[in-house]
Amino acid sequence: MDLDEIPAEVMARTRVLYLNYANNPTAAIAPRDYLERVVRTCRERDILLVYDNAYSEMGFDGYVPPSIFEIDGARDVAIEFHSLSKTYNMTGWRCGWAVASPAIAGALTKVKSFTDTGQYMGIQAAGVAAIECWAEFVPANLAVFAARRDAAVAAFAAEGFACEVPRATMYLWIPLPEGIASAAFADRLREEQGVIVMPGSGFGAGGEGFFRVSFIQSPERIAEAARRAGVVLRAMTADMTADMTADVMQERGAS
Numbered sequence: 558m559d560l561d562e563i564p565a566e567v568m569a570r571t572r573v574l575y576l577n578y579a580n581n582p583t584a585a586i587a588p589r590d591y592l593e594r595v596v597r598t599c600r601e602r603d604i605l606l607v608y609d610n611a612y613s614e615m616g617f618d619g620y621v622p623p624s625i626f627e628i629d630g631a632r633d634v635a636i637e638f639h640s641l642s643k644t645y646n647m648t649g650w651r652c653g654w655a656v657a658s659p660a661i662a663g664a665l666t667k668v669k670s671f672t673d674t675g676q677y678m679g680i681q682a683a684g685v686a687a688i689e690c691w692a693e694f695v696p697a698n699l700a701v702f703a704a705r706r707d708a709a710v711a712a713f714a715a716e717g718f719a720c721e722v723p724r725a726t727m728y729l730w731i732p733l734p735e736g737i738a739s740a741a742f743a744d745r746l747r748e749e750q751g752v753i754v755m756p757g758s759g760f761g762a763g764g765e766g767f768f769r770v771s772f773i774q775s776p777e778r779i780a781e782a783a784r785r786a787g788v789v790l791r792a793m794t795a796d797m798t799a800d801m802t803a804d805v806m807q808e809r810g811a812s
């Protein structure tokens with residue numbers, strides 16, 4: 558999110574800024590100077606910075622997604638959210654935590670206490686057990702994801718889908734050729750080939766032109782998914798070329 562692109566009148570009435578890095582769906586990571594700027598802006602404007610750090614432990618090649626609290630001054634303005642979903646393969650268990658100063662955490666506690674009563678204690682106990690197994694589980698699990706990432710990048714590249722190699726998260730954010738809408742591509746891939754990817758447009762207009770792959774399957778299955786995606790890409794490219802040729806012929810006929 559480029560703060561300079563936010564209109565001044567929106568900025569003037571902004572009370573909360575939500576940021577998520579490493580990012581789902583783009584896999585983008587935030588440089589430290591960017592985070593410093595964000596914290597500075599939030600302090601100047603008295604904005605609460607909600608920092609979603611769900612992928613804090615899903616970094617590759619030695620990259621460690623930073624906590625917002627590594628940035629000077631963040632303690633006064635930020636609350637950081639973590640989740641067991643990614644680090645411990647506990648997606649759907651709905652277990653995580655938030656870290657903030659007593660004033661900010663107290664406000665969340667107040668809102669939460671009027672909304673629900675917290676997660677079932679059995680799941681909380683499982684969360685504790687997971688955290689206690691960090692050393693046995695997390696580095697090896699990360700190595701599995703790194704191997705899947707490498708397999709996914711290579712397999713999709715071989716089918717004509719080049720993308721940046723993500724340094725964090727479990728996602729590839731892959732550009733589509735101009736003229737191929739992400740929803741149409743994802744629909745055809747699902748209907749004709751039985752492969753599910755997320756169309757970028759599903760995340761908002763800014764995501765158009767991309768699709769997201771979650772590398773949450775074995776390298777073999779990912780390679781098969783990439784092969785099928787290549788079939789759809791070539792079919793849609795051929796359709797597009799045929800349409801363009803028909804248009805040119807029609808124009809020529811008219812003139």
Ligand SMILES: Cc1ncc(COP(=O)(O)O)c(C=O)c1O
Nearest residue numbers: 577581609611640642649652653
């Ligand atoms: C950025 C981000 N935050 C939070 C979540 C979900 O966390 P939880 O399962 O703890 O609700 C996800 C999962 O997709 C995510 O990508």
